[in-house]
Amino acid sequence: MSTHQPPMPQAAEAAPNWQAAPGGPYAGYTSPIPVVKTHLGHALASEWTKIKSVRSTMWTLGVFVLLVVGIGLLAGAVVSSNASDSDMSGQSPLGLGFFGLLLGSMCIITLGVLTTASEYGTGMIRTTMTACPSRGRVLAAKGIVFFVVAFVVTLAASSFVAMTQVSMLDGTGIKDPSGAEWLKGTVGISLYIALLGLLSLVIGSIIRHSAGAITIMIGLLLAPLVIALFMFSQSLADVRQALLEYSIPNQLSVFYANSLSDTGPSGWDPLWIVLGVTAAAYAGAHALLQSRDV
């Protein structure tokens, strides 16, 4: 590091390399690999490779299926063994799937957040955005792939549990669910949970931090219910009622037509609520993604 060093031989050797060669116009390099105009389909294929090639997907979805099926079958078994003295008669057996899906939704939330936020955590997002400068396309592809995965897995798990429970409780005087109830209890609830996951994915893209985004989403899931439970004051009764009715667990139970109250959302309302919230958050995430530094 001192000026007393002998001269560095490399410097002398390197010089002739660029000095000796004759000049000429640059012939730009052209790759022999055919250039393809990329579109959303390429991004979808890429995101599908990404989501299936990490273990966190298998873990979260595995735990989700375990919770939904395990708790669903447990609830079915308990109810069917006590069927004679239970007051379940006249009620739909589909509602028994509620508990498993409520717990399982946390797995979907986690996976949704990880789909976007883990790219920021690892720095992978810079590689991705270099490979695809259309940032909106990346977010759209992530959203579509995740939504389809979450919907299919939830639909499979909830349908399996619903069918098993109906067959377990067959002949205990329980109400035979109608077609509309079947639709709401399987497709409806699966759309709701998948949209909840999509909302988490979008929040993950906005927050860019896995733990922070998961905390926010779990808080959104549980906080309104917990806060409402501690609102004893009479003057806050209306707020308490609204918090209870619009809390996510209660919105979930609307799909099984056993809501906590008669007012508040009913029918397919929860789906439209979560759809609106997710669309708004998605628009915000898209705008932020375009303007922020990666």
Place this chain on the structure above:
Amino acid sequence: MIEAVGLTKRYGDKTAVYNLSFQVRPGAVTGFLGPNGSGKSTTMRMILGLDNPTSGTVTIGGYPYRKLPNAPRQVGALLDAKAVHGGRHARNHLLCLAQLSGIPERRVDEVLGVVGLQDVAKKRSKGFSLGMGQRLGIAAALLGDPQVLLFDEPVNGLDPEGILWVRNLMKALASEGRTVFVSSHLMSEMALTADHLIVIGRGQLLADMSVKDFISANSADFARVRTPDTEPQLREKLTSALTEAGGQVLPEQDGALRVMGLPLPRISDLAHDADVRLWELSPHQASLEEAYMRMTQGAVDYRSSIDQRAGLQQPLPPGAQPPMPVPGQGQPGWYAPPPPQQGGQPFTPPQGAAPAGPYGGPAAPGPYAPGAPAGGPNPYATPGNQAPAAPAAESSPQPSAAPVAAPAQTAAPADLTKPEDAR
């Protein structure tokens, strides 16, 4: 071709890059140098459209990166070797990037072979060493077989074999007519690899010139002359003789003389005429590292200081000498060999034109002394005072770069086929 015009990036009140303008030409390896925190990575991110410049533009082939058609097929980049999801296999990582860019899947196996990772293709990249991570990052950059390549510290963590491989790869890529832009801290590596240099400090352009011009502009070749230690009067005699002949003579600590401005044969003749015997007469050519150190001295943000261990040292026994500090540590003037002549110092503002200043030792208040107070002659200490430095740097590439960058395209005639990457 990468072209930046007035590129500026501020984070809050911290200016990471200020008014940076440069061009990176095809057919040559362009080195991108600067101390830690000087804005190299920020500049690279702005080139790739990841960060939006506060003002100014940077284009690749005439387009801003985010407007570039088929961007991943035109530009490949290694920004950070750890910018991968650690839970994914190396092959899947490259596969998802290939799918995103519309690149056929077999290209993934090709680049895995090029970087030598085919045996660990199905291993999760979490377990990769830094060198393996770099290879994976280089594979991702090569995936699209692009025209423009950016590498941020590509040899970081590589073994000697890997360093040699990266060096040859860069040269081979440039010889195919591609634009190769490489940042590095390893000066010896840059001296071997790069044809052209862009040096920044504190986010501002310090130099944009060929490696050879850079070295000669920022350091001086000198001769070291040693007279017999036993006869000090000979040394005085020679000093006056050389000074009379027009040379600059500086004494060195160990008794040798540093002579500038005189060719070696002339020194020998003068010594002979003065009847002085010489024990040593050796040429000294500055390395890229010295030239770089000299140039960036005023622009270093993170500088080590001597560990004082205050209060922990035993009192020295009476009569004992405190140990000599290691040369170079905490001595600002250490890396400052003098410029060859006054005209060869393009980055010194006019008011700092005291040619004998910088190399006078630690206490000399030269233009490159980092301890100079703000507003003093240090051109990099005050952001507003960079006007004299920037025009000099910007005007220099036109005469120097054109003849230099052009020949490199046809350099390395035998290696044009780039054997590692057989297609």
